[in-house]
Amino acid sequence: MSNVNSILSILAATYPEAHCELNFSTPFELLIATMLSAQATDKKVNQVTERLFRDYKTPEQFLTMSLAEMEQAIKELGLYHNKAKNILATCHILVENYGGEVPGSMEALTQLPGVGRKTANVVLSNAFHIPAMAVDTHVLRVSNRLGLASGTNPDLIEKQLMSCIPRSQWIQAHHWLIWHGRRICAARNPKCPECPLSPLCPSRLLPA
DNA sequence: AACTCGGGGCA
DNA sequence: TGCCCAGAGTT
Incomplete structure (x- = not known):
């Protein structure tokens, strides 16, 4: 051996x-949780996303938030300005180009602002069950x-x-x-x- | 390869 | 008080 x-x-x-310790019930929620998890603890991310996903469940609903509102909602995770800006920009692309759904390919995911190879692999493996x-x-x-x-x-x-x-x-x-x-x-x-x-x-x- | 973003948790 | 936390983008 x-x-x-x-x-x-x-x-x-x-x-x-x-297992994945980020809480999610849809690919979209895992994408957001993973984007938020950069340089933050998963426990804090789960606290924030539990509140967030209670009121906003889809990219369309996320886009009803202003940048300032998004920043305030995720502020305690740190790096909040870039995260908020990237999340809103990503939601915009999901709605415009992917019918409000999260694409299931590395190429499409890493094209989203704020989504790198690490985040993409987490989504592909845990939400789409693709080996990564x-x-x-x-x-x-x-x-x-x-x-x-x-x-x-x-x-x-x-x-x-x-x-x-x-x-x-x-x-x-x-x-x-x-x-x-x-x-x-x-x-x-x-x-x-x-x-x-x-x-x-x-x-x-x-x-x- | 190095820097920046960043508040919160923990020793 | 210092350092790390399920990173990504820019220079």
Whole structure:
């Protein structure tokens, strides 16, 4: 059994219920939640979107909000001016070009203002169930530490992970790596002594 | 590759 | 008080 397969099976056993922690009930809601999640905690995003989606459910309804109203609604997440502007511009495109629906292709999604490859992959994998690997800071850090990938370019990390992980596990592996990054393999003070992957990890910290 | 946007949470 | 948080766009 290869090292990668060992790592994947341990992650699978450790986080059997790993899933997307952004709350959504439609592709549109996931797109908005993911756009809002940049440099914010998913818990805060869920608090904000719970309020937002109670009153506004479609791009058409979002467009009834002014920029100032949108900024106020999402202010506590930070980066609110760019997020609000991009969300309204994206809703406009969804209504004008896609009949108010979220397109299900990488090309169309990344053409939307404020939607990059990471956000697009989250929407494609979680809302459309299309195999994809979304590389955020957690996935980048953890995959580097574990030796599953190397470098700082998210696009290259994505390719490396997609080549060493079976396609059928891309979506789950994405969630496993994030859950592991948040619970054990944190950016600061990783909990190596209690990490089930420690014996396989090239970057493990020896107990002090 | 480096910078900027940004309020909130947590040690 | 300092640093990180399920990033993207511009320079």
